[in-house]
Amino acid sequence: MSEGGLGSTVASHYNTLQETGIEARKESRIIFMRGFNNWAKSTLINDFVGKIRHKTNDKNNIQVLDLGSGKGGDQRKWNKANVAKVIHTDIAETSVKQSEERYKELIQKSSHPVFKGEFYSADCSKTRLKDLYKDQSQRLDITSCQFVFHYSFETLEQADMMMRNACECLKPGGYFIGTTPDARELIRRLKDAEDTSFGNSVYRVSFESKDEFPLFGCKYDFHLEGVVDCPEFLVHFGMLEKLAAKYGMIPVYKENFASLFEQRIKDKRNVDLLKRMSALEEYPAPRGKHLVTSEPEAYREAENKLKELHNAGTQAKQVLTISKDEWEAITLYLAFAFQKISSPLEEEEGAETSHD
Secondary structure (H helix, E strand, O other): OOOOHHHHHHHHHHHHHHOOOOHHHHHHOHHHHHHHHHHEEEEEEEEHHHHHHOOOOOOOOEEEEEEEEOOOHHHHHHHOOOEEEEEEEEHHHHHHHHHHHHHHHHHHHHOOOOEEEEEOOOOOOOOOHOOOOOOOOOOOOEOOOOOOOOHHHHHHHHHHHHHHHHHHEEEEEEEEEEEEEEEEHHHHHHHHOOOOOOOOOOOEEEEEEOOOOOOOEEEEEEEEOOOOOOOOOOOOOHHHHHHHHOEEEEEEEEEHHHHHHHHHOHHHHHHHHHHOOOOOOEOOOOOOOOOOOOOOOOOOHHHHHHHHHOOOOOOOOOOEEHHHHHHHHHHOOEEEEEEEOHHHHHHHHHHHHOOO
């Protein structure tokens, strides 16, 4: 467990966060934001598992590290992607135990074989994970770090260890994928704010200064309704790229969630997935149901879309949308991916082999 810094504060927050269950989550003010974020993660996972599967001969043996796996919320995503193994690691010991229980339930309920699971509780920004693994020689295809990496940007040493854990066991050609708050968007909104905080009915961000943004230790307090209420650190993406380069990684993908949505809904499979994951709300609400908020401006875009459809001669009675405040919170985030490249030694060996 973490000693010093704010790691213990973060661990304590997630250790005490109650598991509410599916029915309670349906009543959450941010139910559709949660669905959207899960959809974004699913498209990212499916995309890069697909890239690995396309280029490997061992298509049924994809190995994954879920870095900051929390309560195991992505286990079904990995299972649907048919990976062979997932290593779960998280700073919150209680979350790791809940993740193990969720994994056991997944095995019991699944109609086909489930990936092999390993579980470790550790501060991934201070502990080298490779030293904990049962098989320290294993090579991984994908590391996934969802909504977690920003906690490591408290110090250079912590961010470096987090990156080392993400990348050092990856095979050449493997990917490090993730999601994190978008530093540029956070700073833009801060600059537009009257003081050092901004937000709406579902989230609030509070900085200590409007003018100083150090590369590490740039703390802000983040509150997201019913989910997050603890300090985070700004992730300067240029520094993230430099840390990644140290471990043989090159950037191959980066998109804010607004752009991610625009790009990925061009694929019908992602649109179908969006609907299956209930990531959008029906407006107006169907008979017997209610909207997540009654705020007057929350569905202005949906109203305008309905008017457009009616003016075009369609008989649409509803559109799929998301409330204004949830969308503002969603677009605080970006998705990224890095790829492991061969070391000079591996490249030399490959060249020698090609001459034989």
